[in-house]
Amino acid sequence: MWKPDRLYYRAMLKNILKLVRTCGASVIAGCACAVLSMPAHASPASGYWWNPAEGGNGFVIEVEGSAMFFAGFLYDTSGRATWVASTGPLTSATQYSGALYAYSGGQTLTGAYTTASQSPSLGNVTVNFSSDTQASLSWPGGTLPIQRYDFGPGGSGATQPAGTPQAGYWWNPAEGGRGFTIEVQGGTMYLAGYMYDASGNPLWYLANGTMTSSSLFLGQWTQYANGLTLSGNYQAPILVNANVGAVTLQFSDPANGTLTLPNGRQIPLTRYNFGFTDPVAYSTSASASLQQAAELTAVTHHKITVGGTVLNYTATAGHMNALALSGAAPEASFFYVAYTLDNQNPATRPVTFFYNGGPGSSTVWLHLGSFGPRRLVTGDPATTEPVPFPLVDNAESLLDTSDLVFVDAVGTGLSEAISPYNNQSFWGVDADAAVFRDFIMRYLTVNGRNASPKFLFGESYGTPRSAVLSNLLESAGVELNGVVLQSSILNYNSNCGVLFPSSVSCEGYLPSYGAVGAWYQLDNPNPASLPTYEATLRTFASAQYGPAVSSFLANGTQPSNALLTQLANYTGMRASQWQQVFNMDPGYYQYDLIPGVLIGGYDARVNAPMGSFLASEGDPSSTYLTASFTTQITTYLSSELKYSSSTGYVLESNAINSWDFSHDGQQLPDTIPDLAAAFAQNPALQVLSVNGYHDIVTPFFQTQLDLTRLGTGVNVQTRFYTGGHMTYLDDGSRPLEKADLVQFYQAAGAP
Secondary structure (H helix, E strand, O other): OEOHHHHOOOOOOOOHHHHHHHHOOOOOOOOOOOOOOOOOOOOOOOEEEEOHHHOOOEEEEEEEOOEEEEEEEEEOOOOEEEEEEEEEEEEEOOEEEEEEEOEEOOOOOOOOOOOOEEOOOOEEEEEEEOOOOEEEEEEOOEEEEEEEOOOOOOOOOOOOOOOOOOOEEEEOHHHOOOEEEEEEEOOEEEEEEEEEOOOOOEEEEEEEEEOOEOOEEEEEEEEEEOOOOOOOOOOOOEEEEEEEEEEEEEEEEOOEEEEEOOOOOEEEEEEOOEOEEEOOOOOOOOOOOEOOOOOOEEEEEEEEEEOOEEEEEEEEEEEEEEEOOOOOOEEEEEEEEEEEEOOOOOOOOOEEEEEOOOOOEOOHHHHHHOOOOEEEOOOOOOOOOOOOOOEEEOOOOHHHOOEEEEEOOOOOEOOEEEOOOOHHHHOEHHHHHHHHHHHHHHHHHHOOOOOOOEEEEEEEOHHHHHHHHHHHHHHOOOOOOEEEEEEEOOEHHHOOOOEOOOOOOOHHHHHHHHHHHHHOOOOOOOOOOHHHHHHHHHHHHHHHHHHHHHHHHHHOOOOOHHHHHHHHHHHOOOHHHHHHOOOOOHHHHHHHOOOOEEEOOOOOOOEEEOOOOOOOOOOHHHHHHHHHHHHHHHHHHHHOOOEEEOOOOEOEOOHHHHOEOOEOOEOOOEOHHHHHHHHHHOOOOEEEEEEEOOOOOOOHHHHHHHHHHHOOOOEEEEEEEOOOOOHHHOOOHHHHHHHHHHHHHHHOOOO
16 A cells, blocks of 8 residues: 655735735835735846936935835925835836835934834835836936946946945834945945934935945045925035034944944944735645735845855745746746845856655755754754754855755645646646746746756655756756755655555665664674675675565565574564564564664654654654744744744645656656656766665665666765764764765856
8 A cells, every 4th residue: 555654754915905004115114014026037226226317316226025115315395305215015027116205203313212203195106127227217206217326346237245235225123213225336335324303304414435444434424405306306406514423334244233423322233124924825735726926025134154154145035936838827836935145146156946855845844954044953863952943053054055945845835826726736746846847947037047056955755856857957948057865765666665565675775774773782793883884784785685585575485594683683673573574664664673662764763662742643753853843934934034924834735645646657756767867968967865874764775776777877976974864953964964065066066
C-alpha cells in the first residue's frame, strides 16, 4: 500500500478601499500601508526628482515593495517653504495616484516633540512613470514632466559603494510626524528635513555637500522662500538663510545613524520600513482559489555579520503571481521572502530559489533553519532546548554568497491558486514544477535578474521538483548555474520506504542503519570514524547485502547465518530481527531498534519513549520541531519583516493525500531522466547533493545509487554530514555544509 506519511513531509483585496482609508497618506505619521501593484519593469527609482525647467522646488519619490511615498517641496502664498505628501498603493507598475495632504502642529527643528495633525485632502496627485527615472506628474498645480535629479558624481544611475547610506525616507520612530530624506550620489549628500515652524506651519530645510567620510556628513541647514506654490505659476525661490544651524549625520551602517541638531541634541535615525497587514484570506484546501490576486509586499532593511563582514540587506515579504508560459494568464499567487544584498550588480550577483517538499510542505524549514539571515536554535539532536526556539542571526547564512528567495508551494504557507485554477490544479509532479518555473521566470523578469547566476535549492520532495524544474527552465531558455539537492528522493521507485511491503531492495538504507546503530553504540565494534565506517558499509551493501536481498526477493533465498551476524554487528539490530525482516524497511528499523523507544525518521539520533508526546505522531525528530517553527514564522514575519496576515501561515497542507505522483508514464516519479535532460541542454550545469548520515527517510546511499545513473560525464558532487534530513540544524554540520556550498557556488560560476 502507499504510505504518503513517510514523505511529508508529513484576489484582489476585498478591503482595498477600507485599507487605503485606514493608512491613507500617513507615512509621515508612521502608518504602515498595504499596497497593490502589478510590476512589469524596474520600480521607479527612489530619491530626489525635479523638473529641470523649474529649479528651486522638487520632489521625493520612494517605492518600497508595492508602496509609494511622495513629497513635494513648495512654498505657500506668503512665500514660506512648505511641503505636502502622499502615500499608498501603486495603482499599477507604472502609475501612482493618491490624495495629497499637508500637515501642521508638529515638531520644530530644535523643539520638543509634539504630534502633527493632517489637513483635509488638498486634491489628488498622479505620477505616470515612463521609465524608472522619467515620469509625468499631475496635481493641483497642473501637469509637468519630472525626472531623477542628478547632483553628485556619476549621478543617480551610478552604483554606489557598499556601505553607502540607503536612499529614502528616514525617521526616529519615537518622534513620528517629522522625517528626513537622505540620498548620496558619488560621495555627495542631499538631506531634506520635513518639520514645522514655531507656529505649527509645515516647513522644510535642506543641507547638501560632500560627505566627510563614507559614514559622516557635516553640513548646514539652509532655508528658501518665495518659490512655486501648489497651484501658482513658477517663480525661482531665493535663499533666505544659508546657516539655519549645523547638522551632523553619523552613520553606524547604511540603515542607521545619529543626527545632531543645531542645539546639540542627538536623535537616532533609521530607515523607515514599509509594512502592512494583508487582509486577503488565503486557503490551502484543494478546491480553494483567489478570484483575483494582489501582489502585496512588505520591504524592510537589515544587517548581519557573516564571516567577519557586515552585510546590509533588504528583505521583501509578500506575494507575486506566476504567469502562464503561454498567454501570461495569472496561475497562482506565490508567497515568498527574498533577501537581497544592498548595492550589488544584479548581472553578477547570484540568486537562489529555496523550497521544501512534502509534497504539501511550506518552506519554513529551509527558511528558518538553514542558510537565511536568521535561524532558529534547535539544539538538534537534543530535545532539551527551551521552546519556542530562539531566533538569532545566522553566522552561516549564504547571503554573503547569493541572494536568497524562499518560496512556498501552491497550497502551503500563504500561497494559493488563482481562478480558474484551484490549488488541486498544481498538486502533481508536472503541474507543480511548471508553476514553479513560471514563478521563477516572473521573479527574474520583475526584479531585473535574468542575467544573474541562478541556483535552485530543493529539499526532500523539493529534489524531484528540482530535477523536473531544471529541465523545464532550461527548455524555456533560463540557464541555470547550479542545483543543490538536500536529502533527495529522486526516484520513488527505487526507495524501499515508499511502498509497503517493499518490492524493491532496501540496500540503499543499510549504510544509514549502520550510522544510526553507531550513534547508539549498538554496532560491534563501535567505529572510531563515521566516514571511514560508511565507506565499509557502502561496499558491504553493494557486494553482499544487495545481491542477497535481490535473490531473496526473486527466489525466496534465505540469508546465511554469517550474513545475519554481519548485519547485526553493522547496524545494531538483532540478528533474529534481520532473519524475520531480511529486506528491512525503515519503519521496522525505526520502531524496533531499541525496545520501548521510537527513534526519529528524519533524524534517527532523536528518540522518545513509546507512548510519550514526542512519539505520539510517529517521529519524535519532527514533532519536537514543529511547534516552534509554527510559532516563530508568524512572529518573525510580523515583527521583523513587517508582514502580517489575517490568515494563519500553514506549515503543511493535506496536498499529499491527493497528489498526482505520476510522471513520464510511471505511477511514481523517476526524475533522474529529467536531470539528465537538463544536463543535455546545459552541459555546464553543476549539481551538489548533500545528505545526512542519520536520515532514514531519504537515505544518502540510495541517493548515490540513483545519481550513478547519470553516468560520468556530468558535474555532480556529493557531500555527507552528521545529522538527519535537515543537516543544517546540526551546529557542527551547518558550518561544514556552508563551506561546501560556497565552494560549489564558486565552481558553478558565481563570482
